[in-house]
Amino acid sequence: MTAQLESSPVTSVDVELQHQIEQFLYLEARFLDERRFEEWLDLFSDDVHYWMPTRTVRYERELDKEFSASNEVAHFDENKRALEERVTRIRSGMAWAEEPPSRTRHMVHNVIIELGDSPSELLVRSNILLYRGRLDRDVDFFVGFREDVLRQSEDADYGWLIARRSIFLDQTLILAKNMSIFL
Amino acid sequence: MTAQLESSPVTSVDVELQHQIEQFLYLEARFLDERRFEEWLDLFSDDVHYWMPTRTVRYERELDKEFSASNEVAHFDENKRALEERVTRIRSGMAWAEEPPSRTRHMVHNVIIELGDSPSELLVRSNILLYRGRLDRDVDFFVGFREDVLRQSEDADYGWLIARRSIFLDQTLILAKNMSIFL
Amino acid sequence: MTAQLESSPVTSVDVELQHQIEQFLYLEARFLDERRFEEWLDLFSDDVHYWMPTRTVRYERELDKEFSASNEVAHFDENKRALEERVTRIRSGMAWAEEPPSRTRHMVHNVIIELGDSPSELLVRSNILLYRGRLDRDVDFFVGFREDVLRQSEDADYGWLIARRSIFLDQTLILAKNMSIFL
Amino acid sequence: MVVDIRGLVDAKQGTVDPRIYHDEEIYQQELKNVFARCWLFLAHDSQIPNPGDYVTTYMGEDPVLVVRKRDGSVGVFMNQCRHRGMRLCRADAGSAKSFSCSYHGWTYDLSGNLVGVPSEDDAYRNEINKAEWGAVKVPQVDNYRGFIFGTWDPSAPPLLDYIGDFRFYFDAFADRTEAGTELIGGAHRWVFPANWKFAAEQFCSDMYHAPISHASAVLALTPDDQDVDEEVFPMDGTKGRQFSSELGHGTGFFVESGDVLANIVGQKPADWFQGGNPEAIGRLGDARAERMRGAHATLFPNFSFLPGINTLRIWHPKGPNEMEVWAWTLVDKNAPADVREAQRIGTGRTFSVAGLFEQDDGENWSEIQRVLRGHIARRSSFNVQMGLGHEWDDDPDFPGKVNRVYCEMAARGFYKRWADMASGMSWDELMASVRKAVEVSG
Amino acid sequence: MVVDIRGLVDAKQGTVDPRIYHDEEIYQQELKNVFARCWLFLAHDSQIPNPGDYVTTYMGEDPVLVVRKRDGSVGVFMNQCRHRGMRLCRADAGSAKSFSCSYHGWTYDLSGNLVGVPSEDDAYRNEINKAEWGAVKVPQVDNYRGFIFGTWDPSAPPLLDYIGDFRFYFDAFADRTEAGTELIGGAHRWVFPANWKFAAEQFCSDMYHAPISHASAVLALTPDDQDVDEEVFPMDGTKGRQFSSELGHGTGFFVESGDVLANIVGQKPADWFQGGNPEAIGRLGDARAERMRGAHATLFPNFSFLPGINTLRIWHPKGPNEMEVWAWTLVDKNAPADVREAQRIGTGRTFSVAGLFEQDDGENWSEIQRVLRGHIARRSSFNVQMGLGHEWDDDPDFPGKVNRVYCEMAARGFYKRWADMASGMSWDELMASVRKAVEVSG
Amino acid sequence: MVVDIRGLVDAKQGTVDPRIYHDEEIYQQELKNVFARCWLFLAHDSQIPNPGDYVTTYMGEDPVLVVRKRDGSVGVFMNQCRHRGMRLCRADAGSAKSFSCSYHGWTYDLSGNLVGVPSEDDAYRNEINKAEWGAVKVPQVDNYRGFIFGTWDPSAPPLLDYIGDFRFYFDAFADRTEAGTELIGGAHRWVFPANWKFAAEQFCSDMYHAPISHASAVLALTPDDQDVDEEVFPMDGTKGRQFSSELGHGTGFFVESGDVLANIVGQKPADWFQGGNPEAIGRLGDARAERMRGAHATLFPNFSFLPGINTLRIWHPKGPNEMEVWAWTLVDKNAPADVREAQRIGTGRTFSVAGLFEQDDGENWSEIQRVLRGHIARRSSFNVQMGLGHEWDDDPDFPGKVNRVYCEMAARGFYKRWADMASGMSWDELMASVRKAVEVSG
Ligand code: FES
Ligand code: FES
Ligand code: FES
Ligand SMILES: [Fe+3]
């Protein structure tokens, strides 16, 4: 699957793999936008780490401190169970931030694939733009990039599982009343 | 054309077809952004149904009533002739909402292809983000997804015709002074 | 490299080339978003012309005057040395518009490839959406399309060099306090 | 209050001071003296057929719930919890047994009575007087031919007095058959960056803008073999009438000419609306049921409709510089299926945020509003003089004060009423001036 | 000033006029009389451990620099150049030797003194008195147990007098061990389109909203074998206490029940916080170190925290209709590693912009605020009567004026203090009223 | 008017109250008393060479059309229809035979006269007095060396009196050759979230910010073998002059040093501008045509330019917290092609929204403005004392009140004039104070 058609200076990932991975990410986005959260959860491995650090404004010389470290606070620092709890919450009918439901649109961009640490893992980098409409007037854009580790899996419905997702937003101060969404 | 390279759990659509369809949608977007409306019209079949329902805020348990039904009012509920009338209007030089012309940019995302009802038809799902600049200050984002039926056609200049387009916006209240655009 | 699998009515560009060029543009975007400006500069030929005209609101009959001409003023009208000076400026630590640094996200869309004037050149058209976060509250969207001339080059790290870039923004009045960014 | 609002409208000279569209202080007076006192359109019966059905809407900027109660009557009350002010219901429409606040769970019944308070015994020691803390109710609600109206003002005159001499014209829209009317499902809602009065006034009084503002739409929809000026939009204003009520309402229409309807929504609805419905002729007479064409109308202050095209809409104020348009399509309940279908499509295609006609109104109103940021721009009065002094009140077919169809008489009436109300004139004075006008003209 | 602010809060009857959340004039008074006079939380010692370390924050809407000086003390001064007003430092945090203005290069030392002026000789002829043109300094800065506070008002009472009888409760959070506390790195910051007082009041006084507002989060986090009403969030208000200070501060908590903490952050932190830390018991006694559960608290005006969950936050005002939340996670410096880790994750997962609990608060506050655009909406008072007249001040465990945990006594105290201050009451009067209240209740 | 504007500027002590940049009331006074009375730059002759050519621009916030009439003269009138206020022309520029309103079709000729009213006979009964309802015309328009100016105030003094003693310096930009100047096509337009006065004052009086604000650009453009401080931006202020006019105008420049121009736009334009144009030397003398370097200048209130670099711009006010910059590049009509080309590229590359220099100004101004949301931030005066009391008026080369180049004398002059005008001082008083100042200094 990760074999290459020919050597290329830009990327060694063949176009068929690129196609499959892009479709996988589009499918994931579609599950979220269609509120098929249980199917969405199934795309993640049981040992997934789903992480979005916080971010601060820093001068260039201290830019390494821009994102919170792994031992600091995060917007999301979730294992599979925590993701499931979030879905449980939304499904409760009393999650006011999502009742009435938000209208989300996940736009996946600039997908760059690299071979991962193990032969069955890929490192997938994508830009994400999430547009959220809520109630009659709320509009939010959540923009950033994601680094996913995708793991090939026989058991997975779609051949791959997301084993790690790190999300880096391009906002420091979050310009939204809440993040009742997934990225 | 719809043959598949190999079976895959994510999608059965081969990468070459994906490429052709994406290029087709990009071409369509380009026609709109370059105001080549007559060429754009030629991409639609004579029996096209071009439809965008209205949308309301509903609680989850009544989410099936979110979009207006096919026998209710719509933002667009157009046949080919109606689309032509819209183009006639814009070309009149007196369509003030488009004179001076808006500046549009159609961004097509997350293209997912499924085989349609007939062997010569494809069901193509895409996310759309339309950025509109107008006069000096107006900026509007129209965001949502589209479900197209693409029909293979010998006669069509580009091999395909759009036989049906359904557009689902992610706004209920439209946050723009008009929709003098196409999606 | 530019050979075609088969003739198609939509595009004659084969999917492998499309893949390589898209990856090239994603790489370029990544260099910018990761502030790897020197690597970014290396993607441009020494004779590059990097150009973004200004734009005015015009009635349809004078739409040919919408963009400033090549002998008029431009937002960017840069040769390689000028691009280098811009990077020098940013690297100085005193470029206040970028100190603290902006957070950019370049989203490349709707890539359409055409064969260029010479066999080793491609004409690549792409829509671009640049999201910029700055300090705690600034958010800017720079949206438009780009026409690149990509030149195949043995010496280039990634096989291609950008020999010309023309950027056409969808704003006339720029709705941002500055354009301390690249598109 | 610094500004003398009555001085800003000179109906006698036909001038209006542009500050009425832009000034924040005037806007606050308007919310208080106009929107909190007038009868406002809330919903149509057909939107809430069953007990528990509700829609949410606004009266001025105040959100209200309009609910079908178990006894079939309609309850209207603030969509605001009396505890800490949370919006009780955040959906546009739906069906409910009661309304429970998402903040602390106070629960209100379909009439807005407070019926449940969590821990009422333990936390409140049963000392809270729930009867005192129900949602604020709209004190007067009435229903005219399926159209539900309400007013915040307990002393406002009855709805029919408020509609007054406009009823003759409203009936041509609302009272065509015994079966009545209904709204087609779905609604067009959008934001206009302009003062609501531009829209209300235009639908009240402005046939004059159509040939220019909507030239492109008329052109696109007119078959090649028709002459626009003669057949579709006659430029001869004597071929139509404008009516103005002292109560601020207004309407205008062609008579036996201006066959725009067939082009907009199709021949079948045009035939149905213009003579093809015998019951309507019986109820309304031929002037209203056969000969009226292309009418526009506003019921003061912000409820407008186009008989025939059958769009109806509210212009919700959202600050001096913005409004929301909420537009529906009305059909006769007993209209044939093809008429109904043509109307469903045709109305949306022409009068909606993407509508061939309405797109251009948006461009005009928003640019007028932007110009009013200027200091000089706000200093020169607008001209509202068309047809000044040429009205008559003895038309054989059309009662009340009428004029040619290209006219601004109804605009003068609209703004005069607005200025009287906005400046705080009492209902006694307001209704007395109407009676006096009717006497004088009568 | 048109509005009489004191008249807008009736603590005796338990009503609040909604204009206090919406009116621009009141807001400007608030900036002047509340935020420019109160002691405000600025930073925690652990954020700026080394000389030159700084954070930027706001006092009201005024940006300030909080800097660790070379002598170890903390300097606080306006983040505004005295020359033409440029923001001196545009980073959220960092380390610096001095602050040099990016406009013309005036340079300030770590105390805010103006120490460098380019071309001072040539351009200024050495006539500029640099001592006069230092950054505006915060005249009173104090540190209580690692928490750094400041006030613009040189005549404000000392910090400990300002904290007053709330100190007993603050200590349960801040003074658990000799080693003290520290903030975990990183912060949650986001924008709420609502008035800051909704948030401050809720953390001060509102246990009552939790079972409803946060029903979904409690449900998601509660193991299947637990009974929510009994074990997690007892609906019996006698099982907890609310405290209200005449100084405007307030807190509420369960006592020996309400085991929400284990579900939220895990069993280990719950054990640690609720009895597992012998040093804390020694310092605080068992009531505070073992039996308090699920507490919420606000130190007037805009500094709130949840002991146990250990989020702390500032509600920065940003106009009447908006606030920013800046939230951190606090840990005992000597807490075991697994406690610390559980707290780091659990706090962020529940109380942050993406937090399971806090998401829903955002929905409530923003919708309350939107409704206040309405004219009628601003005319009816909110109800703040829960537990009115039922307080006692002789609780064996919890000193001061207390009540059941589901109560609005602390809200009444908060709003009364706010109204007194916002209306411009002097510190003498403000503190006299406190002494009198203490005497009366004592 | 609550605020006493004159008290906000103390030119004697060199302080300015920051409220002048932030207060909405002051802003409205500014629109009325400054922008509706001053001579404002409208366009350059070369933008509208042929009859029918027009550009749209603003005077304050009022939109105007600037039109080349058939007789070659220029007409300027409100871009607002007198009927219902629609913007007559929505393009930035173009060519037209007349202007027809898109709302109801009223048509205006190139002078703004109302010449067509649809259905004038039928709808208006020919009773509308079209002569009364033309677009509001700018009563005074004048042209100085190709620069078109206008004022709303019929009683404003003539343009040349308004320019006054600044003309000597303006000529160095505008009157270099008999052939005159022209604008290169295209314009840079962008939005700054800051008060316009920050920009106008800086171009009037502020050489001092350049070495700091623009350090990165100077560095990037300076060849390695040059010493910035010595050759490019001398830090010795005696090497240049600042001039301040009682009329509010100001300029500053180096003399025979500060060779920044060659680095910015290239050696050829630098040579051409600094001595290479014999005709300029003949007309202007060597001080202005050879020895001036790196000049900045503002013609009160909001027209600024940089001689040599040859950007010129308007700072359009858009509320107290925002401006729009409209910037063009000027060239001598008879400049050699390579000079012209270097200027076209070099000016845009440095002074535009993406310009190496101007990017940083945007960062400074916008952050100053944001800080002014603070209550304390608005309470402390800004320091404008540089060079106070050290001016002279007998410079052999540079007439008028001058000082060293690093100075704030011209800022004091700018703000004094602004305060006098904004507070409503009459033209008689305004011009009398100028004469008196000239007498005193003369
Ligand atoms: S706000 Fe509705 S119950 Fe408290
Ligand atoms: S504004 Fe800071 S040095 Fe001038
Ligand atoms: S507004 Fe211009 S013609 Fe009516
Ligand atoms: Fe219209």
Ligand SMILES: [Fe+3]
């Ligand atoms: Fe809460």
Ligand SMILES: [Fe+3]
């Ligand atoms: Fe500058």
